[in-house]
Amino acid sequence: xxxxxxxxxxxxxxxxxxxxxxxxxxxxxxxxxxxxxxxxxxxxxxxxxxxxxxxxxxxxxxxxxxxxxxxxxxxxxxxxxxxxxxxxxxxxxxxxxxxxxxxxxxxxxxxxxxxxxxxxxxxxxxxxxxxxxxxxxxxxxxxxxxxxxxxxxxxxxxxxxxxxxxxxxxxxxxxxxxxxxxxxxxxxxxxxxxxxxxxxxxxxxxxxxxxxxx
Numbered sequence: 001x002x003x004x005x006x007x008x009x010x011x012x013x014x015x016x017x018x019x020x021x022x023x024x025x026x027x028x029x030x031x032x033x034x035x036x037x038x039x040x041x042x043x044x045x046x047x048x049x050x051x052x053x054x055x056x057x058x059x060x061x062x063x064x065x066x067x068x069x070x071x072x073x074x075x076x077x078x079x080x081x082x083x084x085x086x087x088x089x090x091x092x093x094x095x096x097x098x099x100x101x102x103x104x105x106x107x108x109x110x111x112x113x114x115x116x117x118x119x120x121x122x123x124x125x126x127x128x129x130x131x132x133x134x135x136x137x138x139x140x141x142x143x144x145x146x147x148x149x150x151x152x153x154x155x156x157x158x159x160x161x162x163x164x165x166x167x168x169x170x171x172x173x174x175x176x177x178x179x180x181x182x183x184x185x186x187x188x189x190x191x192x193x194x195x196x197x198x199x200x201x202x203x204x205x206x207x208x209x210x211x212x213x214x
Contacts, residue, residue: 001046001121002046002047002123002207003124003213003214004023004142008142009023011142015139017140018110018117020113020117022117023143024124024125025125025142026132026141027039027126028130028132028133028147029147029148030173030176031154032149032161033147033148034147034149034199036128037196038147039051039126039128041199041200042207046207048120048122048124049126049128050120050126051128052127053128055109058112059112065104065105065108066080073087073090073101087101123214134176144185145186146188147190148182148190148191149191149193150193151178151179151180
């Protein structure tokens, strides 16, 4: 099992994200930066991953959540389920509703995180959090890692992945905190500018630096 080296364990459980009992590495990035790919490779290399986006999807499937969303925006409920495209459109145009929806989701995240963490036989956890810096969560992690690529590569990947226009890609990227800033704020940076083999090599070197095998 991989174990975090002592010098990288910076927090006690009471100070960690959701009071996690084991060290937590915050993994972040931006849209089309390669974070999901890096997360998958880390899992293949023996890390235990919790993905914030997956937890959020579980929360959205709860009947209680659907009922709360229905009170805020009744038109987004279709056949008892949330129409996420419509919900995104509404919250994008209505900041007060966006804040209320986020409050509903974030109020439940600690419980979902803890439930998932309790199932993992891990000496440390990698928590995949897209909005780590936007939500000012960095002090709650033992380490932070940014998956980085240039803005131009980010744009090219996004256009190809989602089959969208360059104009829409620009708007989506500009709506997020710049990767350059996230890179500067992180403890470690993993670049995804080259091949998948190079990315895997970077991740192996990263793990060799921060972990020991027991």
